[in-house]
Amino acid sequence: MPAQFHPAGLLSFSETDRSPLSIRARALVFIDPRSRQLRDQVESLAPARQPLLIRGESGTGKELLARHVHKHSERSGLFVAVNGGALSKAHGAAELFGHSAGYPAGPSSRAGWLGSAQGGTLYLDEIADLPLSLQQRLLEVLQQGAVWREGASQAQAVDVRLIAASSLDLALAVRAGKFNAALFELLQAGQVDLPALRQRPGDILALAEYFLGVYSQRLELPLPLLSEAAEAALQAYHWPGNTRELENVVHFALLVSQGQSIRADDLQIRGY
Ligand SMILES: Nc1ncnc2c1ncn2[C@@H]1O[C@H](COP(=O)(O)OP(=O)(O)OP(=O)(O)O)[C@@H](O)[C@H]1O
Ligand SMILES: [Mg+2]
Structure with a gap:
């Protein structure tokens, strides 16, 4: 020491x-x-x-x-x-x-x-x-x-x-x-x-769009849209890691999609 x-x-x-x-x-x-x-x-x-x-x-x-x-x-x-x-x-x-x-x-x-x-x-x-x-x-x-x-x-x-x-x-x-x-x-x-993210479902898409905006700006990528299937997948998931997990999922999806529309397949939602 x-x-x-x-x-x-x-x-x-x-x-x-x-x-x-x-x-x-x-x-x-x-x-x-x-x-x-x-x-x-x-x-x-x-x-x-x-x-x-x-x-x-x-x-x-x-x-x-x-x-x-x-x-x-x-x-x-x-x-x-x-x-x-x-x-x-x-x-x-x-x-x-x-x-x-x-x-x-x-x-x-x-x-x-x-x-x-x-x-x-x-x-x-x-x-x-x-x-x-x-x-x-x-x-x-x-x-x-x-x-x-x-x-x-x-x-x-x-x-x-x-x-x-x-x-x-x-x-x-x-x-x-x-x-x-x-x-x-x-x-x-x-x-x-502070409720878990799954207990305030109205925040999920708003946060996803917020993180897309933040990271696309930072990575100098066009702002992608979330496909309907991607939105549904985000809404359906139980988010055990809460907002931090959502942030990571969205960040990764943005990298995969390179600014194109985000598909459900781009979301690495595995759950635990
Ligand atoms: N309502 C929100 N709006 C925007 N960003 C958010 C919101 N809630 C959380 N975040 C972001 O999610 C991440 C996790 O938030 P934060 O570190 O405050 O959580 P925490 O509850 O302190 O986590 P831990 O228990 O692991 O310490 C941060 O990057 C934070 O900026
Ligand atoms: Mg903390």
């Missing part, structure tokens, strides 16, 4: 992950009545400082929704995305809460992810993967509005809005002794549920 860590290198801001397009530049395509209702709900919660918990299956768009909340919050600080399971075993507390100069995690002091989100929003993905000891400290930070950096002799005030995300049922994790009950209660008060 290296004696020094570099937060910006250890944990990536997730807009650079997985997707070749900057997530920051993305529109939130929410057409289905359930989605519209959810958008109204989160926009009304956006200006508050209360923590939020976004529950939803993998690939549903939790991070994009969290960014939407941040944009509507008028908070001037950064949106900082961290995965609860990506903190290092040895220096997780220092990475998250920061550390003072001379602390074993590094010679100069660091603000940590929490401090980087000062005045803004900390998006904590898969919060159930955060070790229990850090859950307890996070709860204290939220309740006190102050953080003790590792090795620090005094606490520092923090103004950070927490948006946590989970694909798991945290109530079950509490019962299994794997999640801090008091932190759960705090988060549960601001819980929003």
